[in-house]
Amino acid sequence: MGRSATERLAACLNGDFSGNLDWFELVNTANEHFVAAFLSRSLAASDVQADADAEAYLETLETATRSRNRQMWTLTCEVVAALNAAGIVPALIKGASDMAARSDPAGFPRVMIDIDMILAPEDLAKGQEVLAEMGFAALEDSEDAHSPGSFWRQGAVASLDMHASLPRRISVLLDEEDWNLPPSGGLGAPSRLQLVTRDGARMWVPDASLRFLINISHDMLHHTALISGASNLRYLLVLAAQMQEEDAPLDWAWLRAKAAHPRFALALDLQLLMLAHLFGLRGPWPLPQGRLQQALHQRRLWKMRFPGLGRAEWACLQVGQRLSRPLRHMIWPPGRNPSVSRCI
Template sequence: MSRNRSFLELCRCFRNDPPKAPDWLELIGLANQTLTTPHLIEIVRQRPDAVPADLAHCVETIFERNSQRNDRLLAQLGEALAALNARGITPVLLKGAAMLAESNRDRRGRRMACDLDLLVRPDEVEEALDCLIPIGYRVHDRSPPDVGKWWLDLGRANDVGMIDLHVSPPGPAFCHGALADLGSHCQRIKVGSGAAQIPSRACQAFILIMHDQFQDHDYWIGATDLRHLLDLRDLASTAGFDWKELASFTVGKLARNALETELTALHELLGVEVPLNMRRRIAPRLQQQRRMLQLRFPRLAPLLLATGLVDLLHYRVEAGSQRTQMEAHTLPRLFPRVDTIRSLLALLREKRASKI
């Protein structure tokens, strides 16, 4: 109950509507867990009377140090892009890298970034490595050979973050049918001494939601990524944000349900004016209620996994459209595999940074 109350009070702080006499230690602990502490700089600046002086000093210090870290990340990104550009490669910036590249310093200082996600074409991978290894990068980790999504982590000893190299947007392939030609939704942007392609803000929002909901399994286990909700708020608050474009990227019922679940949370928790037709359907509203219920009563979370059965048929149909010819002759399973359920239960027990 206390955790649920603190979460809602933290969201109120992000709406610049601080609660009366909150437990600030609990709130700052939750902000640290969700990687959102620098965002509290807004309430520290605008409502100094509402925040204890020692907490305000703590937030200001974290904000400034995060700003310095992001300055280094931005310089690192520009250097990597310049090396790639020299060989004719202009990658697409994904997630935090895109936001980092087009934000001013004050806005950058509010977001804690973990790494730099770059997308290149599959035929550019080897050449990209030939560009990055000579400037000090080494392969730190890579995707296992038996998974469908390819990625590669590259790091250097003195950098503050890694480069994550991708050849497709995050999330399952069936969610990205409308992004087959991702370049058509991008524009060229200058970053330091390099250049990259950056998706439209609506496209960035869609990629971020699909990453959380399916690659991180948040949709199935009922988790909320508050840091990314704040990212979505920032994207949606820009002039000319195209809600219709965002809706157009969903090519199936499952992706639409996941998208609208996140938009329902965005409206209810952070007060963003999401169009009514993108937050009024029953399934997304039930999913958001499930999120809040298990936050209030954590022991219900394993039982509430069953709510995923509402979308199991949609998943089978849409994922089945990607099956190979051989797999197409097999009957789809009615229920998830036992090892899938075990994996989801393990995720429920795991404490993941930025997730709640």
């Protein structure tokens, strides 16, 4: 079976530009995964003679991405500094934390959609007052169970998502030694949150291993890629970079311990299988060979290679899930079986 467009793109991102390349397909697939800047850098590091229009387009996208991320970082530091002035030190998560962990935040090549930060619950009201004083207003219908909302002001390069906690499918994996964000005036450093001061702002940033866990959990569990079978290069590339980072090695023993949670164990196994398949990367233990892991991994590859059929399969699964929900509640009322409310 031939490689999919995603697999061909991954090869190029890994420096392998061999074969008869379809540059329109490569650029289009990179845009679908929000990784055009990664492709531009991989191309620049090679000696490949690319299609002139494709090369110029990719260079333009990378320049625009760098400019946007520079503005994103400036906005992040402006907001964090204002919160600091009110006695609040927020924790950055997701892409914002990946930027903060870099020596050059603007050089982070992934396209950022918004800025995510977490405040201690006791600081939420004061934090919203600070944002209001800066001209930010909550976007309509943006509030949810773990966030008072997404905030935006006229002219801002992106919205700011203020959270009271991590989503439950992520927070359930952590204990107080992993995540215990101090409120304003609080002392002590949680073991996996590091206090970082840069560009006039103080912020908590998850260490490399916690960022690795949040990346996998956010994509596979919170965004349900574990069920849908989706493969998102924008997440996989960040994981790949972390696995090769010598200055901030991953705590594999800690990650393995977190695999006591069955869903995270499966998500971790599937991402490691995909990282090995696409980029030739290996963790410190043998690749999973269980029937379930291999079946779900092959399903992801099948969905890559036949995207139309893959979308149809996922649509059918969603319909079946919706139709079965009333039946599940008839058989196991939520009050009698708390696990029902947590079904994927």
